[in-house]
Amino acid sequence: MSGLAHLMWDDGVTAYDFGDGHPMDPVRLDLTRKLVAGLGVDAALKVVAAPPAGEATLRLVHREDYIAAVKAASADPEHADQRYGLGTVDDWAFAGGDTAHAVNFTGGLHHAMPAAASGVCVYNDAALAVARLLELGAERVAYVDTDVHHGDGVEAAFWSDPRVLTISVHEHPRALFPNSGWPQETGAEDAEGTAANLPLPAGTGDAGWLRAFHAVVPELLAGFDPQFLVTQHGTDTHFEDPLAHLAVSLDAQRAVQSACHDLAHTYAGGRWLALGGGGYAVADVVPRSWTHLTAIAAHRPVEPLAAVPEAWRQQVYAATRQQAPYRMTDGRWPVRWQPWEEGYDPADRIDQAIIATRKSVFPLRGLLP
Known part of the structure; x- marks a missing residue:
């Protein structure tokens, strides 16, 4: 694979409306796209619109009766079938290439189930992407x-x-939806060790978050030897996010994005699909974080100390009446953290979480905990 990284974008992705005050505000996508353009990252990208997924593709993950219920809800939102999670407070009903790297920050809707909407997700584009890679012949895909x-x-x-x-x-999961993702959840009997979960305590900040990521993810990828890497980069780990309780900065998010890029080149031949996800600090956090992600995929990373364009700051104010940040950093770059190999503290809650995950899944993959 060769050529420019692809950015999947169509103005139509901002046409949805969950109503006033809903955290999934499409302005976060529009402002991200404008910041990508304002910083000149477009020059290193091929911007393309993905065609709508057909029913055959949707059936790779979702049940046929659920797909029919979604179509019916689109035609008649007032009578959406709530047995499928549609028309609920979270999931409202409304009418409605050839490259090594691809970014779709409008995607990452990772909660939708085969037969139900969940967590503001109707179809699971992340799962569909993985399923499509398998359908095309991939033997190992890491997510x-x-x-x-x-x-x-x-x-x-x-x-x-x-x-x-x-x-x-x-x-x-004790603190946050969807109340799942325990270390002991490691996959079905015939696929043990193919699911790994690392739940971190509320209040985890940059150093702990990066330590946890690097203590688990690289070793598992090395042992699995994936042909493709799909990553999801919700920005709701940020300390300003209104719906969760971690204390991660934009700078740590950028560090993990860069690490995922490097891991794709190390273990997956550079084949990398990066997705967005959650994130509800729509002016301050989401656009900057996903612009960093897009620029990293384009091999044109934006320096954390770079100033955001004044024209973009004015666009933010016009759209949200909020003051936009002045730079592409939270002032914590470079983020410092202690690698797992340097030892651990058995009394530290983050280290306890790491140990629980490693002990649950590493032996199943033939690795030392």
């Missing part, structure tokens, strides 16, 4: 989810499939 919420829908889709390794680093 790494760094959203603050457990990537439950993707894990469920491939729970019994040894061809797919799912890794989710998220806030502890």
Whole structure:
């Protein structure tokens, strides 16, 4: 594979409306796209619109009766079938290439199940991407989810499939939706060790988050030897996010994005699909984080100390009446953290979480905990 990294974008992705005050505000996508353009990252990208997924593709993950229910809800939103999770507070009903790297920050809707909508996700584009790679002949696909919420829908889709390794680093399920993603959840009997979950305590900050990621993800990828890497980069781990309780900065998010890029080149021949996900600090956090992600995929990384364009700051104010940040950093770059190899503290809650995950899944992959 060669050529420019692809950015999947169509203005139509901002046409949905969950109503005033809903955290999934499409302005976060529009402002991200404008910041990508404002910083000149477009010059290193091929911007393309993905065609709508057909029913045959949707059936790779979702049940046929659920697809029919979604179509019926689109035609008649007032009579959406709530047995499928449609028309609920979270999931409203409304009418409605050839490259090594691809970015779709409008995607990452990782909660949708085979037969139900969940967590503001109707169809699970992340699971569909993995399923499509398998359909095209891939023998091993790895999925790494760094959203603050457990990537439950993707894990469920491939729970019994040894061809797919799912890794989710998220806030502890006792504290946050969807209340799943425990270390002991490691896959079905015929696919043990192909699901890995690393739940972190509320309040985890940059150093702990990066330590946890690097203590689990690289070794599992090395042992699995994936042909493709799909990653999900929800920004709701950020300390300003209103819906969760981690304390991660934009700078740490950028560090993990860069690490995923490097891991794709190390273990997957550079074949990398990067997705967005959750994130509800729509002016301050989401656009900057996903612009960093897009620029990293384009091999044109934006320096953290770079100033954001003044024209973009004005666009933010016009759209949200919020003051935009002045730079592409939270002022924590470079982020410092202690590698796992340098020892651990058995009394530290983050280290306890890491140990629990390693002990649960590493032996199943033939690795030392």
